[in-house]
Amino acid sequence: MLSAQTKTLDVESIRKDFPILQRKVHNKPLVYFDNAATSQKPKQVIEALDFYYKNYNANVHRSIHQLGEEATAEYEKARQKIADFINAQYEEVIFTKNSTEGLNLLAYSLTSGLKKGDEIVISQLEHHSNFVPWQQMAKHLGLKLKFIEIDDEAKLDEESIKKNITKNTKIVSVNHISNAIGTINPVEDIAKIAHENNALMVVDGSQSAPHMPLDMKKIDSDFYVFTGHKMLGPTGVGVVYGKKELLESMRPFLYGGEMINEELDLGLQLTT
16 A cells, blocks of 8 residues: 555656646646546656657658658558557548547538438437537437437446337447546447447547547447547547558548649649
8 A cells, every 4th residue: 555655656656747727716726627528738748748849740641851851741640659559440430520529520421321211320429529510410410310319327228229229220429438437438339239230339438548448340330539638639630540441431521632642634724
């Protein structure tokens, strides 16, 4: 058992890693418990960002000068680190701004081929980021949005899972851990039921990625979304994992740079 003195030393050591914890609020040392919303950044992260801007800031995948090559190399190293972190392939990692953008990307992309009356299943535990995008696409396309209910212990009801996921279900999207009450959902079991009904499985891992080991092969969801700012990373970086074969079969969601290898004659006439 750690002594009180050792515990104090550990706390002080941790506080030194986070510059913001050196300040005072209401004349008392800052205590921060709002990590479910966003985590504070350790000095190692702040220093890494500072080093980038001071040494090789350049457009990734755009420039062939040395700074551009260095920035691109570091960017791709980051993708590989994320892939290793979640046990996925390098090509299965997509960077976004945050989980909200990732979930919107999936909602728009995955519903583009659905027809009126097709069903999307989410749960009563969802954050607005995993509710509103599906709600709006269902409203826009005439899809049916169904909800897995929670039981008296604030867990997803097993019978409700089986009842709501049917052969008419095209997409199931649930969070791994509730941001409000901390319920850990059985996403592996839900993914299995979704796949038995030929539905796609999306998992919002915003709260799970900072707190538990992630194995995409084991979870077997088709897509998994999380964000850096809740796990000591910088604001403005999120991740969408997608199974390689699904990503390759999807239509692009955003068009622009780095998509075309050679100039094409698009048959466009420009007028002044």
